Amino acid sequence: MMQNNERQALVFRDGIVFPNPIGQALGTYIEKNEKGYLLLPGPPRELEQMFRQSVTPFLSDKYEDQQVILSKTLRFFGIGESTLTTLLDEMIRNQTNPTIAPYAGKYEVTLRITANAATEAVCEKLVDETKAEILAIVGEHHYGDGDESSLAEVVGKKLLESKRSISAAESLTGGLFQSELVKVPGISEVFAGGIVSYQAEAKQRVLGVPEHVIETYGMVSPECAVAMAECARELFDTDLAISFTGVAGPDQMENKPAGTVWIALSKKNGPTAVQGFRFSRDRLGNREQTVMQGFDMIRRQLMDSDLER
Amino acid sequence: MMQNNERQALVFRDGIVFPNPIGQALGTYIEKNEKGYLLLPGPPRELEQMFRQSVTPFLSDKYEDQQVILSKTLRFFGIGESTLTTLLDEMIRNQTNPTIAPYAGKYEVTLRITANAATEAVCEKLVDETKAEILAIVGEHHYGDGDESSLAEVVGKKLLESKRSISAAESLTGGLFQSELVKVPGISEVFAGGIVSYQAEAKQRVLGVPEHVIETYGMVSPECAVAMAECARELFDTDLAISFTGVAGPDQMENKPAGTVWIALSKKNGPTAVQGFRFSRDRLGNREQTVMQGFDMIRRQLMDSDLER
Numbered sequence: 001m002m003q004n005n006e007r008q009a010l011v012f013r014d015g016i017v018f019p020n021p022i023g024q025a026l027g028t029y030i031e032k033n034e035k036g037y038l039l040l041p042g043p044p045r046e047l048e049q050m051f052r053q054s055v056t057p058f059l060s061d062k063y064e065d066q067q068v069i070l071s072k073t074l075r076f077f078g079i080g081e082s083t084l085t086t087l088l089d090e091m092i093r094n095q096t097n098p099t100i101a102p103y104a105g106k107y108e109v110t111l112r113i114t115a116n117a118a119t120e121a122v123c124e125k126l127v128d129e130t131k132a133e134i135l136a137i138v139g140e141h142h143y144g145d146g147d148e149s150s151l152a153e154v155v156g157k158k159l160l161e162s163k164r165s166i167s168a169a170e171s172l173t174g175g176l177f178q179s180e181l182v183k184v185p186g187i188s189e190v191f192a193g194g195i196v197s198y199q200a201e202a203k204q205r206v207l208g209v210p211e212h213v214i215e216t217y218g219m220v221s222p223e224c225a226v227a228m229a230e231c232a233r234e235l236f237d238t239d240l241a242i243s244f245t246g247v248a249g250p251d252q253m254e255n256k257p258a259g260t261v262w263i264a265l266s267k268k269n270g271p272t273a274v275q276g277f278r279f280s281r282d283r284l285g286n287r288e289q290t291v292m293q294g295f296d297m298i299r300r301q302l303m304d305s306d307l308e309r
Numbered sequence: 310m311m312q313n314n315e316r317q318a319l320v321f322r323d324g325i326v327f328p329n330p331i332g333q334a335l336g337t338y339i340e341k342n343e344k345g346y347l348l349l350p351g352p353p354r355e356l357e358q359m360f361r362q363s364v365t366p367f368l369s370d371k372y373e374d375q376q377v378i379l380s381k382t383l384r385f386f387g388i389g390e391s392t393l394t395t396l397l398d399e400m401i402r403n404q405t406n407p408t409i410a411p412y413a414g415k416y417e418v419t420l421r422i423t424a425n426a427a428t429e430a431v432c433e434k435l436v437d438e439t440k441a442e443i444l445a446i447v448g449e450h451h452y453g454d455g456d457e458s459s460l461a462e463v464v465g466k467k468l469l470e471s472k473r474s475i476s477a478a479e480s481l482t483g484g485l486f487q488s489e490l491v492k493v494p495g496i497s498e499v500f501a502g503g504i505v506s507y508q509a510e511a512k513q514r515v516l517g518v519p520e521h522v523i524e525t526y527g528m529v530s531p532e533c534a535v536a537m538a539e540c541a542r543e544l545f546d547t548d549l550a551i552s553f554t555g556v557a558g559p560d561q562m563e564n565k566p567a568g569t570v571w572i573a574l575s576k577k578n579g580p581t582a583v584q585g586f587r588f589s590r591d592r593l594g595n596r597e598q599t600v601m602q603g604f605d606m607i608r609r610q611l612m613d614s615d616l617e618r
Contacts, residue, residue, distance in 0.1 A: 167511075168505070170484070172491075173488065173491075174484075174487050174488045174490065174491030174500075175479070175483075175484025175485065175486070175487035175488040175491070175503070175505060176484065176488035177484070178483050178484035178505045178507075179482070179483045179484040179485035179488050179596075181483065182481075182482075182483030182484075182507065182557070182596075183592070183593060185559065185592065187507075188507055188508060191483075191507050191508070192507060192508045192510065192511050193504065193505045193506045193507040193508060193511035193512075193515065194484070194504075194505045194507075195502065195503075195504055195505070195515070196477070196484060196487045196502045196503045196504070196505065197502045198487075198491065198497055198500050198501060198502040198503075199497060199500070199501045199502060201501065201546075202476075202501050202502035202545055203502075205544075206502065206504070206544050206545065235514075235515050236511055236515065237510075248491070250494065283492070283494065284492060287488075287491075
């Protein structure tokens with residue numbers, strides 16, 4: 001045995017020792033002057049496994065008469081942090097337990113609800129009650145819970161559940177919407193495909209947007225967005241089709257400033273919806289925000305019951 | 310004046326004071342027992358500006374008779390870290406000044422050359438000499454320098470410089486190649502657009518891949534990749550067209566394991582090239598690596614002189 005290995009096996013005489021099933025160095029807990037010290041191995045993989053397997057149960061036992069803390073994150077899109085906190089002003093001002101902490105992400109806002117009680121069950125009840133109160137006020141903008149769920153994932157799963165097929169026609173976003181959608185495993189069941197019609201000629205020849213639409217209204221127009229979505233839906237024969245056209249920047253186009261965006265959503269047996277935006281980020285930011293808005297348009301459409309199939 | 314503001318104006322009697330044009334707290338340099346101490350404001354914006362405007366010139370003056378250090382990062386694709394370091398083994402073993410440090414990134418390898426000399430000019434000469442020696446051995450895989458340049462950006466700029474138009478047909482990558490390409494400002498001059506043919510039907514009806522190709526060879530085949538690239542090039546009438554087909558995972562498809570990928574590059578007036586890969590990452594990782602390989606195929610094609618236009 002190497003001298004170095006021998007040293008790794010040393011522990012404090014009065015300590016509590018934690019085993020290391022995947023490495024050499026042991027973990028120890030010692031107390032001195034009413035303070036507790038945890039000594040854990042350095043490699044993250046070993047540290048994490050030891051913490052999960054030994055340290056967490058040890059601490060739970062040791063502090064079992066203490067309070068439990070539980071958090072849940074609610075995710076919102078299509079509402080700013082200031083509007084959200086204004087609408088929830090009374091709740092936030094009067095918060096004691098649970099507490100409500102707003103956080104402004106890159107394109108969304110999250111609220112973390114944290115409860116503190118004797119047991120996990122009581123915490124959960126407190127969190128769920130607060131969640132219900134919040135959703136009664138701003139539920140329209142709530143798309144999911146947790147730290148992991150993305151808007152694309154939530155929409156992809158809703159499409160799969162409701163068995164609605166979809167296609168896309170992308171101009172300024174250059175395929176970003178579709179590449180986000182295909183992150184959802186199994187999406188090929190409902191996602192047929194799409195066209196990236198970056199140049200005007202591609203919009204006409206490949207996608208089939210009528211020449212007069214582009215000549216009369218330009219490529220950055222609600223009329224062009226509507227035509228793009230409807231052409232994609234026909235080409236791919238899907239229940240839904242979404243289109244994106246606009247100016248990513250940094251330069252303007254057709255005398256429209258960078259950040260001007262039109263998104264259209266075509267439905268089988270229903271009118272095509274179209275929305276205009278004016279974003280003020282950089283080239284990539286405008287594009288990412290456009291894609292998020294597109295996912296949100298689909299989410300709201302799927303929530304509505306008026307989609308005839 | 311608040312007491313707190315007054316406190317922020319305090320400095321050491323024997324210190325050298327740095328002004329803070331955008332905040333309250335001043336910076337100070339003091340010496341004690343032959344050690345130098347820098348005291349700087351906490352807010353990153355104030356710290357950074359003070360460091361640039363006052364501290365860097367102060368330190369340069371103070372240590373003007375000291376050595377200069379200069380680094381350059383070389384970026385490689387299509388070669389593993391172990392192969393690269395084996396090929397450069399002698400150079401790396403004998404390194405003194407400049408030093409050569411290899412680093413394995415997610416999909417690429419970088420080498421950092423660091424020189425140490427009396428002046429910046431001497432450093433640059435040393436770095437450039439070492440760079441030339443390295444490129445004489447592994448130059449084929451070198452695509453750019455610096456910490457910022459991406460393979461997509463390098464390829465986009467090469468397409469713009471050589472005025473070669475391009476289109477794409479994407480299956481497993483779902484639009485990721487195109488959304489990376491459109492990050493390059495001005496790319497609309499050469500990038501026409503593309504098709505995301507995710508389902509088999511989209512490959513046939515929208516892209517125009519002959520039914521017998523898919524029936525005989527399947528979608529995950531070199532034959533399908535070639536047909537996809539050639540169909541895209543004809544549809545969009547471009548100089549080049551690239552196609553991606555394969556199995557992103559996690560499940561297999563057509564009895565081909567996850568990670569099986571075919572990439573084809575069609576050229577005006579030239580044979581279509583096709584390459585097969587077997588990646589072993591997760592769904593997103595396989596897709597990202599596929600896109601990088603695609604960009605590298607285009608880069609190598611543009612370096613070759615045999616592209617008739």
